[in-house]
Amino acid sequence: MSAVARLVLAYFTRTHGLRWLSLGGLIALVVGSAVLPYTVISDLTGVVAFLGGLALVVGAGLMPLMVGRMATSHVICVLPYGRLKLFLSALITVMLVSVPLPLFGVLAQIAQVPPSIAAQYTTWQVVKTGLYLFEAFYVTTFLAITWLYIALWFATSERNARGLAKALLVIIAVIYAPTQRIIDLDPKFHITTWEAILMWGAFGTWLAYVPGLRGRKRLLPERSGASNISGQEFDVLLGTARPWLVALGILFPITVQVLVGYKLPNTWLMYLTLFSAVSGALASRAAERSRAIWLRARWSREELFARVETAFWKHNIILLAVVLTTLVVVTRLYDLPARVIPLGVPLLLLGMTVSTYLGLMMTRGLRWSEATLAIVIMLSLMGTAVLANSERGDVRMVVGLLIVFAMGASVLRFTARARWHRIDWMLCRADRSESARLQG
């Protein structure tokens, strides 16, 4: 079991940033469990508890990538019970990170029961009810986090249009399935449990056979001679040569969403904002890819940034056109409030702008500061989208937030430009950690 425990520990402590996040989540779990039952739940304590629980989920965020890599490595074939241990480590991690949110939920529920009513129940009855609620919340959370990690796995292991499409599709499923049940007022917890068992069963089967599948895949005849060069060599090297493919990656989950008859039209703007932000984030790989370009092209570091920026905007403009067109279509299709378009258009534009410059700012890989900024920006964008979509939302507040995003985008651009002007390619290689770089 020590190997499994070490793997689990490694998932939570892989980087400095994740280590602190996990620690924060753990502290939130302990403090929250001790304090919440005796506290009057306010919005603030609720948000703090939620963020604490979320910190643990994000703290193990690299687990899917690590498990995926180990599962497809040759080493796993020679380690004793390697696949079983890997499976157990992943399962235990998801079980652990699924604890805080339902626990806080149950504690908050119990704390809200008026003392006069609480007095009518024995301690055993309270515990029994608490356990029932916890079980119900826990299974749903466990399933949702499983889906979330699958999305993260797609997004981190396949950093291309295919991976993006898969990740977005899974994100939709994560939000769609539980919300559908909330609307139907039918928790169907036993179905959720079976779903979770089936998913982990499928994962276990995949894990057991993946090396064999890889071997068979190699026996397939390779296509040869096909040309991929679009004529824009710079874009090919930078990764901006195929915007239409990324656009398809966005359109695919949207189409699926429309076809299954999505029942929460008020969240469309939030989805599209998420899509525009994720599309912009493709710029985060620009720095590491640009080294080969700089060594061969005629440009200085300063000129290189200007070229890279232009290339990403040529790329983004197509993606933006896709999400804006989708916004107009779904506004009419689902009869969304008229304000969605005037508020949504600048929001989608700014979402893409902010995430593009945040991506371009990452000239030293994904560090703690950038990761935090990315989470804050993403949550702010989502919040603004919900506010803009709601007829009760204050328009002035939305406009104010849009102005803040515009100012933020300018600051991020300024920072990205300054960083590119003194870019150090020894520090921005995704495939090598700093310690490895120091190996010489």
Next chain:
Amino acid sequence: MNSAHVVARSLGKSFSEKRVLDNLSFSVEPGDVVGVLGKNGAGKTTLLEMMLGFSPATAGQVTLFGHDSYRMPADVKTRVGFVPQQDELLNALTAGDQLRLIASFYPRWDAALVERLCTAWGVNLGARIRTMSVGERQKLSILLALGHKPQLLILDEPVASLDPIARRQFLEQIVEVAADGERSVVFSSHIVSDIERLANRIWILKEGRLYWQGDLDSLKESIVRVHLRGATPLPERIEIPNAVSVRRDGNHVVAVVRDWDDGAARDLERRTGMTPEVETLALEEIFLELHR
């Protein structure tokens, strides 16, 4: 005007608190084939990448063809070829596409040379890069660096994944590159025999410092194994100047000595009263002795 392809003066590089390169000064002249030796973590990759201007120096400066490498102008870039330790090939492309892609960046690309090497090295231009083995990818990376016939070729462990035949073919190609006396090559490798066979200058990096630089013959003459044999038991304490290591076996003392020359031999004979027997070392032995 200085004709050197590369000149470094008091070059230093630190990452946070860690000093990776410390006060390095060297030059690479036309016709030089420089082999860079060093243990893992000695700073070889950092040194090569600093020469290419990928990262700013924290002390000193490197110039390529008279220009600061960090601000390398366009015409200098066309004169430099680089093979990174980890290739930067695009998996989605075919080998042919990748070659055409990189060729498009250079005003002069020797397609005939690349075609000839592709045939000789067995590179399948139609193969998709994601399906190629590590060795095949490395061959392709080398081709990408040779196609524009650079005056300065910098290679970071270029032969690590090549089979012996491909390694031999690659080394022959490097000899051909350097043979005209106008071009230069700097390469790092852990395969000491390749460096011994190919390089006419050796740099030994140790803990971020250039422990030794010079031509191979000088290195072999400078760092030698000295045997002192006495008919009677030798004194407990024998002081051997510049000794890197000393081993004693009864009446026999074996020492590896650096900066060895006739003066050092006379000095040792005077000190010990014995005539030292000198044994020349192979490069690999020198490297091992220096890191013992």
